[in-house]
Amino acid sequence: MTDHARAAIEHLCDASRFQWYAVPLLLLVLYVYAAEVQRRNRNVFFAGLALWGMDWFNEVWNALVFHCTERAPVWGASGPSAYRIPVGLNIEICPMFAVMGVAAAKLLPPKGLRILGGSSGRPTDPCSSWRTRLAVAGGAASAGCWPARRCCSAPTASA
Structure with missing residues (x-):
């Protein structure tokens, strides 16, 4: 096992290292999704969940690669974190992908918009x-x- 992989799993799901700055991040995600539900903007809501789900899918196969090779994951989060969920995902990255999906869906051009005539x-x-x-x-x-x-x-x- 590599040094970085060992560092990544050293504090995996260790609740004693939890930092309270993670709570406002989770509340921000809750607020963003609640605002879309209140506006009845289902497309943006599900687009955000789709990107977040894609991130979880990638983390699952990354953890499976690490489990099967017993050497190293494809990527890992070995730095300091408030809470590490699987080997490549922590509580700081998770809200980023959850909010990024909503933001990306909101930045799509409106239907019927023509860009340079196309x-x-x-x-x-x-x-x-x-x-x-x-x-x-x-x-x-x-x-x-x-x-x-x-x-x-x-x-x-x-x-």
Whole structure:
């Protein structure tokens, strides 16, 4: 086992090292998510949970790598921490990912915004998907296939 891995697991889940500055960090996360629930902004709420869940997924496979190799994790948090949860995650990093997901979702451009004349990458209606464009271009609109039948018509030749 490497020195850094040994230092990372030395205080793993050790409640005697808990520092109270972690409580305001957790309250900040609670406030951010409560504000999104109050605004009924489900997309931002679940986008934040998705990024936080992705962080936990990465930490689980990192801990599995450490467990299986018995040498070192892919990354580790061996520095001082108020509370270390798995080997690569501590109580200071956890709120960062929880709030960062909400912040990133709020920074997305609004639907329908055109940037330099192009699309923002977020379709505003079901007809703008790549599947519908392919169906219309391939003549599926006139044949009555699913995406074209619901919302789009075949492009007309302009003279």
